[in-house]
Amino acid sequence: MDEQSIASLINYGGFAVLVVLTFFIGSVIERRHFRRIIKREKEVRDIMVFAIRRAPTDLVLSQPKLVCGNAVISVDYFKTFAAGLRGIIGGRIGSYESLFERARREAMLRMKIEARRHGGNIVLNVKFETTRIYSGGGRGAISVEALAYGTAYSRSDDGAQIH
C-alpha cells in the first residue's frame, strides 16, 4: 500500500466510523428524547390546543395571553449523511422526518407549559413555524427550530372536558 491509499483509507475509514458511531449515539439520544416527550405530554394533557381562529362563544374565557414554545434540534452526522445520499436520488428522508417531529412536539410541549404557567388551560389558534438553522460544523449540517404559538386562555365552562 502506498502513502496515498493509506491516507484515503484513513479518510474514508474515519468517515465510515463516524457515520456508524453517530448513528448509534444519535439513535439513543432520539429514543430518549421521544420517551421524554411522551412522558411530559401526559403531564400537560389538561391543556387543550386547537387551531381555530375565533374564540368559541360557548366557552367563558379569561383574558388572552400569547404563548409560545420553541426547540432547536440538531441532526446527527448519520442523518446528514443519509439525507445527502437521499438528496441524489430523491424520495422520503425518513431520518429527517423524525427530526422535525421531535422539534415540533417539543415546541408544542413548551408552549403548553408556558400556557399553564400563565394560568391558562386552553390554547387557541395554534400555529407552527419551522426554520432551518445553520449551525456549528457546516458541511450541510443543519438544525431545525420549531416554534409553536397560540393564544392561551383559562376556560371556566364545563362544556370543555378532558378525555
Added chain:
Amino acid sequence: MFDFDRLGLSEALKYLGRARNMIISNMEEVPGRRVVQHLGVVQGSTVKAKNVFRDIGASLKNLVGGELKSYTDLINESRREAMDRMGQEAEALGANAILNVRFSTSTITQGAAELLAYGTAVIVEEQADG
C-alpha cells in the same frame, strides 16, 4: 404619542406598567371585549448572531444530534425582544391590545437570524353587556 426622551421616571414606570397590561393575542378578537379602534400594523424585530462559544457545543451536537439548548434559548430570548419591541410600537400608538400576531424567522447568513413579530394594534373596550 410618547416622546421617550422627555419621559420622566414616573412616566417611564407607568409606560412599563401599561406595557405589561397590553393584550397580545394571535386571534382576531378578544372574548368579552370589542375593538373600538384599529391603529394599524405594528412590528418588532431583532437580528441576532450566534457566538463562537455556542458554536463549539453546536458543532459537537451536529455529530450526535439532540437539542441545541443554547440556540433554543438565544432564539427564544430574541423572539421575546421582538415581541417587546412590537409592544413598544403599539404602546406608542396608544393601543391596549395587539391582535392577529404572527411570527416569522429568516436565517440571513450562516450565523445570523432575523426574528419578526407583527400584528394589528387596536384599542379594545369591555363589552357593555359582558
Added chain:
Amino acid sequence: MAPRYTNPKLLEGINSGHEHPLLEVAKSSIIVFALIAVVIVGAYMAARFAAPYLPFSWEIALAEKMPRPDLGDDAAGSRTHRYITSLTARVAAASDLPADMAITVHYVEGDTVNAFATLGGHIVVFEGLWKLVDSENAAAMLIAHEIAHVKNRDPVRSASGTLFASLAAGLMFGDIGVANMGNDLTALQFSREQETQADSDAARAVFKLYGHLNGAADLFNRLRIVAKDAKQPPAFLASHPNLADRILGLRRLAGRNGWSFQGDKHKPKRNRRAK
C-alpha cells in the same frame, strides 16, 4: 347543541418512524452506486462508440495533451530505427490509410518483449520483441498489425473510453485523475475482436506488399516458444489473444482469400546490434 372541546390522545408513529434509518441508507446507497456505475459505464461506452468518428487530427491533439509516457531508452536515429521507419512507410502505403493518418514508429532498447500502438498514430517496438523477428516478412506483419490498430482507431477508442469514464468519475467525486493516464496509454487494452480485425487487416497489407504470406506467422511461433520457456509471459502476450488461435485465424483467412503461404522471405537488416 354546543360543540364539545376535547383533546384525545394522538396515535404515535404516523409522522415518522416508517422505515428503519439503516434500511433507508442501504436502499439509497445501492441506488446511488448503481447510478454512479451507470454514468461511468455510459461515459465509457459513449466515448468508445463516438471515438472512431473523431477526425484523426483530434486524436493527434489529444495525444499531445497527454503526459509523455516513460518508456526507457528511445533509440531514435539508430540503424534499426531507420530500418523500421522505412519498413513502416512501405507497410503503411500498403495499408490503405486515410490521407491525414501519419504513422510514427519508435524503437526502444531493452529486454521488454512488446510492441504497441497508441494515440496519435504512434507505434512503439521494443528491442526484446524485435530480436525475435527473423525475416522482413515477420517484421512487416508485426508493424502492419499495429498500423491496423491505428487505422481502426483502436487506441483512441480505448483511451477515450478510459478518459471519459475517469472524467465522469472525477466530476462526481470531485477529483480528476488524468494525471496518471500517461502510462496507461502504453498499455491500452483492445478487445479480442479488435485484435482479430487487426490481424486480418495486417495479413491483407502484407499480402499486398509481398504477394504471399510466408513468414507472417513466424513471430507468433517464436513467441509461443518464448512464452513456454519464460517464467512470466512477455508483456505482448498479456494484451493479445491466444497465439494458437491467431495462427489458426490467419490460416483460415488466407484460405478464404486464396492467399498463398509460399514465397520468398526477405532478410531483415537488423541483426547488426546498435549497441
